[in-house]
Amino acid sequence: MRLAALLARLVLAGLFALAAWAKLGDAQSFAFSVKAFEVLPDHLAVLATFVIPWLEALCAALLLLGLWARPAALLLSGQLLVFIAGIGSVLWRGMSVTCGCFGKLDPFCSGPLGWCNIAQNAVLLTLSLLVLAAGPGYLAADRRPRR
Amino acid sequence: MAPTSLLTRALAVFGVAVLIGAAHSARTPVALRLQPTEAQTPATTPDAPETPPRGPGLMISVGEAFELFQQGTPFLDARPKADFDAGRVMGAFHNPPSTGLKPDVIQFLDPSRPIVIYCGGGDCKDSENLAILLQQMGFNRLHVMTDGFPAWQSAGHPVEGGGGP
Numbered sequence: 675m676r677l678a679a680l681l682a683r684l685v686l687a688g689l690f691a692l693a694a695w696a697k698l699g700d701a702q703s704f705a706f707s708v709k710a711f712e713v714l715p716d717h718l719a720v721l722a723t724f725v726i727p728w729l730e731a732l733c734a735a736l737l738l739l740g741l742w743a744r745p746a747a748l749l750l751s752g753q754l755l756v757f758i759a760g761i762g763s764v765l766w767r768g769m770s771v772t773c774g775c776f777g778k779l780d781p782f783c784s785g786p787l788g789w790c791n792i793a794q795n796a797v798l799l800t801l802s803l804l805v806l807a808a809g810p811g812y813l814a815a816d817r818r819p820r821r
Numbered sequence: 822m823a824p825t826s827l828l829t830r831a832l833a834v835f836g837v838a839v840l841i842g843a844a845h846s847a848r849t850p851v852a853l854r855l856q857p858t859e860a861q862t863p864a865t866t867p868d869a870p871e872t873p874p875r876g877p878g879l880m881i882s883v884g885e886a887f888e889l890f891q892q893g894t895p896f897l898d899a900r901p902k903a904d905f906d907a908g909r910v911m912g913a914f915h916n917p918p919s920t921g922l923k924p925d926v927i928q929f930l931d932p933s934r935p936i937v938i939y940c941g942g943g944d945c946k947d948s949e950n951l952a953i954l955l956q957q958m959g960f961n962r963l964h965v966m967t968d969g970f971p972a973w974q975s976a977g978h979p980v981e982g983g984g985g986p
Contacts, residue, residue, distance in 0.1 A: 706853075
C-alpha cells in the first residue's frame with residue numbers, strides 16, 4: 675500500500691504541476707474557460723483563474739515532497755469533485771465549453787468538455803483518495819524519523 | 822493525523838493559495854468582457870445630437886457585416902477548425918481564441934482598420950473572446966457579427982470551403 679501511495683502521489687504531483695504551469699502560462703485563456711462555465715460572477719471568475727492553478731501548484735509541491743500529503747490530497751479531492759460537478763452541469767445544460775484543464779495541452783481528452791473529462795477527473799480523484807486514506811507512502815517528508 | 826489537524830492544514834494550504842492567487846490576480850490583468858472603444862460608441866447622446874454616426878458598433882448584424890465585407894474588411898473566424906474547414910465567410914482568416922493570436926494571421930491585420938469577427942452564433946463566445954485578445958493587442962475597430970456564420974450563410978452571402986459553392 676505504501677508503494678501504491680507513493681506512485682499515486684508522484685503521478686498526482688506531476689499532473690497537477692503540469693496543469694498549474696499550463697494555466698498560469700496563459701491566464702487569459704484559462705479565464706475564458708472559467709467564464710464559459712457560467713457559474714461565477716466575473717470578479718470571482720478572475721480570482722478563480724489564479725487561485726485554482728496556485729492551489730494545484732502548492733498541492734503538487736506538497737505531494738512531491740510527501741509533506742502534508744494528506745491535506746494536499748484532501749484539497750485536490752475537493753477540487754476534483756467540484757470540477758466533476760461543473761462538467762456535469764455543462765453537459766446537462768448542453769453547452770460547448772473548452773476544458774482549459776491543462777491550458778492548451780490536451781494530454782488525455784480533446785475537444786469540448788465531455789464524458790472523457792469526467793472519467794479523467796474520476797481517475798485522478800481515485801488516486802487522490804488513495805493518498806488521503808493511505809497516507810504519503812514511501813519517501814515522504816511526513817514519515818521522516820523524529821528525534 | 823487527527824481529523825482536526827488534517828482540516829486545519831488543508832485550510833492553511835487553501836488560504837495560502839487564495840492569498841497568492843489574489844496577489845497574482847492584482848498584478849496580471851485578464852479581461853472577461855468586451856469593452857466598446859470610443860470609435861465604436863454610438864454618438865447619439867443628447868450632448869452631441871449633431872454628431873454624425875461613427876459607423877457600425879461593436880456588435881453588428883449580418884447586414885452590417887456584409888456592408889463591411891463589400892468594403893474589403895477582413896473577417897476572422899473564431900470557430901474550431903473543423904467548422905472553419907466545413908464552410909466559412911469567403912476570404913476569412915482562422916484564429917480560434919483557444920490558440921491565442923496567430924502571428925500568421927495578425928500580420929495581415931491593420932489595428933487602425935475595421936475587422937469583423939464571428940463564430941457559430943447562438944451562445945457562442947469565441948468571437949467575443951477573440952475580440953478581447955485583439956483589444957489587448959491594440960486593435961480598437963473590432964466588430965462582432967453576433968448571429969455568426971449560420972446567419973451569414975442563410976442570408977446567401979459569399980462563403981467558401983466545404984459548405985460553399
